[in-house]
Amino acid sequence: MTETSRQIVLTGRPEGGQVTEALFELQDVPKPEPGPGEVLLRAVYLSLDPAMRGWISDTPNYRDPVPVGEVMPGFTVSEVAASRHPDYAVGDVVAARAGWRDWAVSDGSTIDRKIDPAVAPVATALHVLGHTGFTAYLGLMEAGQPVAGETVAVSTAAGAVGSMVGQIAKLKGCRAVGITGSDDKVAACRERFGYDAAVNYKAHPPVDDLAAALGAAAPEGIDVYFDNVGGEISDAVLAHINVGARIVVCGTMGIRDVAIGEPQPPGPRVNRTLLIKRARMQGFLFFDYVDRMPAAIAELAAWVREGKLTYAEDIVDGLERAPAALVRLLAGKNTGKMIVRVGPEPG
Amino acid sequence: MTETSRQIVLTGRPEGGQVTEALFELQDVPKPEPGPGEVLLRAVYLSLDPAMRGWISDTPNYRDPVPVGEVMPGFTVSEVAASRHPDYAVGDVVAARAGWRDWAVSDGSTIDRKIDPAVAPVATALHVLGHTGFTAYLGLMEAGQPVAGETVAVSTAAGAVGSMVGQIAKLKGCRAVGITGSDDKVAACRERFGYDAAVNYKAHPPVDDLAAALGAAAPEGIDVYFDNVGGEISDAVLAHINVGARIVVCGTMGIRDVAIGEPQPPGPRVNRTLLIKRARMQGFLFFDYVDRMPAAIAELAAWVREGKLTYAEDIVDGLERAPAALVRLLAGKNTGKMIVRVGPEPG
Numbered sequence: 001m002t003e004t005s006r007q008i009v010l011t012g013r014p015e016g017g018q019v020t021e022a023l024f025e026l027q028d029v030p031k032p033e034p035g036p037g038e039v040l041l042r043a044v045y046l047s048l049d050p051a052m053r054g055w056i057s058d059t060p061n062y063r064d065p066v067p068v069g070e071v072m073p074g075f076t077v078s079e080v081a082a083s084r085h086p087d088y089a090v091g092d093v094v095a096a097r098a099g100w101r102d103w104a105v106s107d108g109s110t111i112d113r114k115i116d117p118a119v120a121p122v123a124t125a126l127h128v129l130g131h132t133g134f135t136a137y138l139g140l141m142e143a144g145q146p147v148a149g150e151t152v153a154v155s156t157a158a159g160a161v162g163s164m165v166g167q168i169a170k171l172k173g174c175r176a177v178g179i180t181g182s183d184d185k186v187a188a189c190r191e192r193f194g195y196d197a198a199v200n201y202k203a204h205p206p207v208d209d210l211a212a213a214l215g216a217a218a219p220e221g222i223d224v225y226f227d228n229v230g231g232e233i234s235d236a237v238l239a240h241i242n243v244g245a246r247i248v249v250c251g252t253m254g255i256r257d258v259a260i261g262e263p264q265p266p267g268p269r270v271n272r273t274l275l276i277k278r279a280r281m282q283g284f285l286f287f288d289y290v291d292r293m294p295a296a297i298a299e300l301a302a303w304v305r306e307g308k309l310t311y312a313e314d315i316v317d318g319l320e321r322a323p324a325a326l327v328r329l330l331a332g333k334n335t336g337k338m339i340v341r342v343g344p345e346p347g
Numbered sequence: 348m349t350e351t352s353r354q355i356v357l358t359g360r361p362e363g364g365q366v367t368e369a370l371f372e373l374q375d376v377p378k379p380e381p382g383p384g385e386v387l388l389r390a391v392y393l394s395l396d397p398a399m400r401g402w403i404s405d406t407p408n409y410r411d412p413v414p415v416g417e418v419m420p421g422f423t424v425s426e427v428a429a430s431r432h433p434d435y436a437v438g439d440v441v442a443a444r445a446g447w448r449d450w451a452v453s454d455g456s457t458i459d460r461k462i463d464p465a466v467a468p469v470a471t472a473l474h475v476l477g478h479t480g481f482t483a484y485l486g487l488m489e490a491g492q493p494v495a496g497e498t499v500a501v502s503t504a505a506g507a508v509g510s511m512v513g514q515i516a517k518l519k520g521c522r523a524v525g526i527t528g529s530d531d532k533v534a535a536c537r538e539r540f541g542y543d544a545a546v547n548y549k550a551h552p553p554v555d556d557l558a559a560a561l562g563a564a565a566p567e568g569i570d571v572y573f574d575n576v577g578g579e580i581s582d583a584v585l586a587h588i589n590v591g592a593r594i595v596v597c598g599t600m601g602i603r604d605v606a607i608g609e610p611q612p613p614g615p616r617v618n619r620t621l622l623i624k625r626a627r628m629q630g631f632l633f634f635d636y637v638d639r640m641p642a643a644i645a646e647l648a649a650w651v652r653e654g655k656l657t658y659a660e661d662i663v664d665g666l667e668r669a670p671a672a673l674v675r676l677l678a679g680k681n682t683g684k685m686i687v688r689v690g691p692e693p694g
Contacts, residue, residue, distance in 0.1 A: 264615035
């Protein structure tokens with residue numbers, strides 16, 4: 001009897017940017033076997049990320065859209081279950097791009113690095129010691145360039161990236177101001193992640209009210225804005241930036257997804273604000289900074305070992321629940337890094 | 348009989364951003380006399396600048412608005428006509444901020460530097476070797492960071508700053524693409540200033556058409572955009588930026604002037620474009636870069652001496668014509684650096 005492997009494929013494109021469970025289909029396929037030079041990877045944890053909305057949309061992006069009918073890609077923590085590759089042995093744990101499936105074969109090109117389970121729980125390779133951590137650390141440090149004493153504002157402040165940005169800002173001696181979407185998340189920002197102040201933007205629905213609340217939360221103005229949303233929340237932040245401010249455009253969850261080259265959704269023009277404040281607004285993707293990653297890993301791992309980084313995980317059990325979990329993530333209803341536990345811990 | 352001095356004072360604020368001659372009034376006042384530690388300056392040339400619209404508007408800006416009833420400020424080339432200041436002698440020519448008047452006294456704080464009339468015609472201190480030159484050079488080099496072989500697009504390409512940016516881009520080994528407002532200016536860009544291509548945006552009225560024309564003018568995309576206008580012209584440029592592009596926000600003549608903190612005029616949101624292109628949009632004012640000015644003057648002066656910089660001056664005669672000339676400048680009808688000849692050449 002052939003062993004089977006479950007996988008989830010993309011079945012269509014989000015209409016109007018709306019991601020639904022119906023866009024995904026769970027399939028049973030034969031368990032793959034590694035050929036010469038290949039390894040067999042067993043998925044342990046699967047990362048779900050806001051950027052996945054862009055990955056599956058049929059609009060020009062920084063990568064080609066996932067083809068309909070293909071297995072949904074995703075970052076994983078995987079265990080090497082069989083190896084015909086000289087660099088990997090059975091039992092190795094790796095950070096990989098193995099996608100939404102139980103079993104995958106790899107020639108090594110989809111493996112990013114080996115993980116030492118002694119350093120930290122292996123799931124951290126999907127966030128604090130993975131691309132979430134790199135995004136937060138490199139986005140803040142390289143594009144945001146915070147200086148001790150400055151004020152750093154963060155949107156989706158209690159989220160996977162945001163909560164790390166806030167903590168790193170504090171570790172670097174800055175005042176951290178969080179913007180988030182519920183009173184519970186405000187409490188998490190203040191109590192778990194150490195923000196100096198946090199604002200529930202849903203409690204301040206018009207932009208003007210949010211701007212006033214931000215003014216109270218950042219009485220000396222905002223020097224760095226780590227922006228995961230764009231849209232009206234960011235409009236309110238821009239009313240409070242200081243001369244020389246740096247705005248790190250890391251995500252655009254608050255803006256409808258339209259192809260570049262097509263007319264973008266309207267909002268207030270930023271030119272005069274940027275000019276008068278001599279401010280900088282910069283799109284950031286961590287994989288442009290691969291040369292800076294070793295330094296990022298070193299500093300982040302030290303903070304993890306010293307217990308200086310608090311992280312929140314929102315783990316759901318079972319590959320079959322990944323689509324619903326992604327929808328929940330994109331609705332902002334997660335309470336930390338969104339992870340699917342696909343199989344048992346390694347070893 | 349008391350000698351008189353003419354001066355022009357501001358009488359009101361532009362309504363809806365509209366600058367008219369009626370906002371200025373010519374007055375005769377007694378010629379001032381220098382006190383101890385002061386010099387008497389005779390205005391030779393007065394610079395008119397697009398930024399003056401911002402100076403006289405009652406909206407938060409990078410300087411306080413010019414008070415109604417006060418002499419209109421402005422950069423001048425002035426001759427020292429009398430001196431009770433140890434650093435200045437009669438006959439010295441200086442770059443000063445003496446305002447719209449025949450005679451001014453200064454304690455030295457409004458004098459920026461001495462000018463050597465042997466290096467170049469003294470009026471160049473108001474443009475190529477003055478703040479126009481610094482704006483073009485430092486804005487392009489510090490904020491734009493062009494690399495040889497890249498494409499640099501410039502709006503108001505035949506204007507005072509724009510024409511210099513285009514030439515400096517060429518001197519630095521880049522492809523220069525100009526955007527300007529008439530066929531005559533397109534010809535000036537190509538023939539006088541050496542742009543590789545130039546587009547008349549008024550011949551391509553909808554943004555889509557302009558974007559197509561820019562695509563033809565910049566077949567390899569745009570790496571640096573030196574933006575003097577904002578608005579729909581810039582929307583078209585953004586459709587063609589490359590990964591890693593730098594947008595220097597140097598002026599916003601194409602955007603209605605609204606106080607920072609108030610809702611800005613609407614336009615397409617730039618966040619997704621900046622993110623996907625990992626591009627940077629940065630407000631620039633040259634006086635943030637005073638430490639880089641000596642190097643800028645040195646390189647610019649060398650180019651002037653070697654005849655490598657072509658500059659266009661649009662000189663009107665007589666202080667009384669300054670208001671009309673400013674209105675003409677803000678309407679984009681000038682044909683080079685707008686200068687008022689207030690009095691005879693020095694010496």
